[in-house]
Amino acid sequence: xxQRKLTARIVLHRFRGRRAESLVQIALGESAKRVHASAPVKxxxxxxxxxxxxxxxxVARLGLQHRIWRSVVTDCWHRxxxxxxxxxxxxxxxxxxxxxxxAEIVGPSGAVLGIERSARFLEAARERCARRxxxxxxxxxxxxxxxxxxxxxxxxxxCRWVASFVSSPKKLVENIAGALRPGGxxxxxxxxxxxxxxxxPVKPALESFMVEVMQSWRAAGGEPNIARELPQLLSDAxxxxxxxxxxxxxxxxxxxxxxxxxxxxxINIARLQELGRATPEWxxxxxxxxxxxxxxxxxxxxxPMFLEIVARKE
Ligand SMILES: C[S@@+](CC[C@H](N)C(=O)[O-])C[C@H]1O[C@@H](n2cnc3c(N)ncnc32)[C@H](O)[C@@H]1O
Numbered sequence: 001x002x003q004r005k006l007t008a009r010i011v012l013h014r015f016r017g018r019r020a021e022s023l024v025q026i027a028l029g030e031s032a033k034r035v036h037a038s039a040p041v042k043x044x045x046x047x048x049x050x051x052x053x054x055x056x057x058x059v060a061r062l063g064l065q066h067r068i069w070r071s072v073v074t075d076c077w078h079r080x081x082x083x084x085x086x087x088x089x090x091x092x093x094x095x096x097x098x099x100x101x102x103a104e105i106v107g108p109s110g111a112v113l114g115i116e117r118s119a120r121f122l123e124a125a126r127e128r129c130a131r132r133x134x135x136x137x138x139x140x141x142x143x144x145x146x147x148x149x150x151x152x153x154x155x156x157x158x159c160r161w162v163a164s165f166v167s168s169p170k171k172l173v174e175n176i177a178g179a180l181r182p183g184g185x186x187x188x189x190x191x192x193x194x195x196x197x198x199x200x201p202v203k204p205a206l207e208s209f210m211v212e213v214m215q216s217w218r219a220a221g222g223e224p225n226i227a228r229e230l231p232q233l234l235s236d237a238x239x240x241x242x243x244x245x246x247x248x249x250x251x252x253x254x255x256x257x258x259x260x261x262x263x264x265x266x267i268n269i270a271r272l273q274e275l276g277r278a279t280p281e282w283x284x285x286x287x288x289x290x291x292x293x294x295x296x297x298x299x300x301x302x303x304p305m306f307l308e309i310v311a312r313k314e
Pocket of ligand 1 (some may be wrong): 161
C-alpha cells in the first residue's frame with residue numbers, strides 16, 4: 001500500500017510551559033484514525049495478523065515486561081535528556097505503559113503522542129492514561145508502514161520492541177526522523193541477539209522454543225535481531241548515533257526478571273499453536289521443560305539481548 005501523506009492540523013496543546021496552538025491532529029487516512037481520549041475505539045486494523053497477538057494476556061505480559069525493565073528505561077530517558085516540557089513520540093506504543101510514564105516525566109507543559117496500530121492496545125492505553133489522570137497524552141491509531149507522521153518538530157522519540165515487527169525498518173526510522181526537530185533524540189530498545197534466550201541447564205525443547213519464536217517473527221515479515229541494522233539506518237536518515245549499550249541479564253528464579261520468560265513462554269506457546277506453528281506435543285514438551293527449570297533451584301536464565309540505541313538528528 002502506498003504511503004499516505006499526512007497533514008497536520010492544530011489543536012490546543014501545551015508546549016514548554018506556554019499554552020500554544022500546535023500540531024496535534026494528523027489525518028491518518030482511512031486505515032488509521034485519531035483516538036480521542038473519551039471516544040470508544042472502533043477497530044479498523046487487523047488484530048489477528050500481529051505475530052504476538054493483542055489479547056488481554058498479552059496486554060498484561062507487556063505490563064510485566066515494562067515493570068521488569070522500567071529502571072533501565074527511565075535511566076536511559078534521563079540520560080537522553082527527556083524532561084519537563086518535552087514533546088515525545090511513543091512509536092508503537094502498545095497498551096501505553098511507557099506512554100504513561102513518559103507523560104508523567106514531561107509533565108503538563110509537555111506532551112506525549114502515542115502511535116499504535118492495534119485498536120485493542122490503544123483502548124488499554126487510553127484507559128491507563130485516564131486512570132492516571134494524564135491530560136497531556138494523545139493516542140492515535142496508525143500503521144507506521146502506511147502513514148507518514150509528518151514534520152512534527154518533536155523533541156524525542158521512544159521506540160521499544162517495534163522494529164522487529166515492521167516490514168520496513170528503514171521506513172520506520174525515516175518516519176521518526178521526519179517527526180523530530182533538528183537536535184531531537186531518537187531512543188530505541190530493540191533486540192540484537194535473540195539467541196541469548198537460554199536456560200542453564202540446557203533444555204532442548206526450550207532451545208527449540210527460542211528458535212521457533214525467531215522463525216515466527218521472520219515468517220510474519222519481521223527480523224528479531226533488527227538492532228544490528230539500526231545504526232546504519234539511523235546514519236542514512238540523518239542521525240548521529242551517540243550511544244549503544246547492550247542490555248542482557250543472567251538471572252535465577254529468585255530474580256524478578258525470571259518472570260519475563262515465564263510469562264512469555266506461557267502466552268506465546270499458545271499463540272504459536274493458534275498460528276499453526278506448534279503441535280500439542282511440542283507445546284507439552286516446552287511446558288514440561290519449563291516446569292523442570294522452575295523446580296530446579298540451581299537453574300539460570302539469560303535474557304535475549306537488546307541494544308539501547310540513542311541517536312541525535314543532525
Ligand atoms: C512487543 S509490542 C511493544 C509495545 C510497546 N512499545 C512496549 O514496549 O510495551 C510491539 C508493538 O508494536 C506495534 N506495531 C507493530 N507494527 C506496527 C506498525 N506497523 N505500526 C504501528 N505499530 C506497530 C504492535 O501493535 C505492538 O503494540
